Amino acid sequence: METMTFRAMLSVTLVALAAACGSKPGGTPKTAESASGAIATEGVGQKTSSAGDTMAGKLPANHMGRIPVLEYHVIGGEKNALYTRTVASFKADLEDVYKRGYRPITIAQMLDKNFADVPDGMSPVIFVFDDASPEQFSYIQGADGKLTIDPNSGVGIWEDFMKTHPGWKNRGTFCLLNGAAAGHNFFGDNPKFHGQKKEWRFQKVKWLADQGFELCDHTVWHARLDKFSDAVVQEQIARNMMAIDSVVPGYKVRTFALPYGIWPKNRQLAWQGTWTDPKTGQAHPYKFDAVLEVSGGPTRSPYDPQFDPHSIKRVEAIADDIHKVLDGLDKNKTRFVK
Numbered sequence: 001m002e003t004m005t006f007r008a009m010l011s012v013t014l015v016a017l018a019a020a021c022g023s024k025p026g027g028t029p030k031t032a033e034s035a036s037g038a039i040a041t042e043g044v045g046q047k048t049s050s051a052g053d054t055m056a057g058k059l060p061a062n063h064m065g066r067i068p069v070l071e072y073h074v075i076g077g078e079k080n081a082l083y084t085r086t087v088a089s090f091k092a093d094l095e096d097v098y099k100r101g102y103r104p105i106t107i108a109q110m111l112d113k114n115f116a117d118v119p120d121g122m123s124p125v126i127f128v129f130d131d132a133s134p135e136q137f138s139y140i141q142g143a144d145g146k147l148t149i150d151p152n153s154g155v156g157i158w159e160d161f162m163k164t165h166p167g168w169k170n171r172g173t174f175c176l177l178n179g180a181a182a183g184h185n186f187f188g189d190n191p192k193f194h195g196q197k198k199e200w201r202f203q204k205v206k207w208l209a210d211q212g213f214e215l216c217d218h219t220v221w222h223a224r225l226d227k228f229s230d231a232v233v234q235e236q237i238a239r240n241m242m243a244i245d246s247v248v249p250g251y252k253v254r255t256f257a258l259p260y261g262i263w264p265k266n267r268q269l270a271w272q273g274t275w276t277d278p279k280t281g282q283a284h285p286y287k288f289d290a291v292l293e294v295s296g297g298p299t300r301s302p303y304d305p306q307f308d309p310h311s312i313k314r315v316e317a318i319a320d321d322i323h324k325v326l327d328g329l330d331k332n333k334t335r336f337v338k
């Protein structure tokens with residue numbers, strides 16, 4: 001997949017990537033939108049279930065409420081940073097949303113208004129993992145050659161959490177890169193990046209799809225799309241989709257995440273376009289149902305007439321922003337409840 005052309009472009013352009021998705025470092029999420037468009041629910045407090053687990057009580061339905069779409073990059077590191085969430089903080093985030101009565105779904109499920117994985121009286125949450133870093137999904141190879149999921153990688157933490165938290169499922173959205181620097185290539189392409197081997201990449205991506213996670217396009221190497229021609233924009237997007245298709249043949253990619261949250265000059269190319277391979281003359285069209293922004297607070301409900309699937313807002317996992325946003329949704333009774 002990687003031509004010399006792409007490698008050359010990568011070397012001059014990727015200096016600023018550094019696993020980054022955000023365009024405004026240090027910014028705080030906007031919550032102004034959350035005051036409008038929602039139907040207030042009656043106040044219902046938290047309660048403790050008979051099983052002893054702390055969990056949200058059954059809330060009245062609010063299909064016009066907001067849905068938090070949480071945005072993660074690297075899971076790991078010594079301390080939290082703009083694009084790094086420590087293992088401890090990620091685990092705490094999972095516990096927080098679980099106790100508040102949220103259950104995970106994918107962007108595709110939200111688009112389809114498919115809340116089958118969310119019990120009545122509870123709320124959907126969407127975890128989105130950007131940039132396909134090895135820290136999100138690592139294998140450990142045993143002496144016998146057998147691969148197991150690293151329990152300290154994002155997916156490993158998720159799997160352990162699922163075992164101990166009834167009702168938690170493998171639902172979430174991975175926005176992938178397939179040719180970026182520093183191992184951001186389907187979760188690691190060289191042992192120098194978190195010990196991950198190139199030949200493990202496809203197995204990881206296929207596993208995610210098989211489990212019920214959603215695969216999302218995030219360009220080949222995280223190009224800042226406003227800096228490039230329409231042709232390069234479409235090549236970046238189409239070739240990422242084709243790479244996903246080469247792992248899971250026939251997979252319908254429905255969601256695209258804007259690198260850095262930056263739109264191409266020709267905005268529509270973010271969700272629809274065509275790249276014609278100059279070598280084969282073959283056209284590779286793409287058409288997505290959803291485009292993910294980088295920030296903006298909890299997103300509108302798909303039942304809300306103002307819901308715009310081509311501009312889905314997200315909440316970045318920075319400091320305690322997620323906690324604050326969830327507090328705000330409860331305080332203002334603006335949370336989507338099935």
Ligand SMILES: [Zn+2]
Nearest residue numbers: 020021130131
């Ligand atoms: Zn990104």
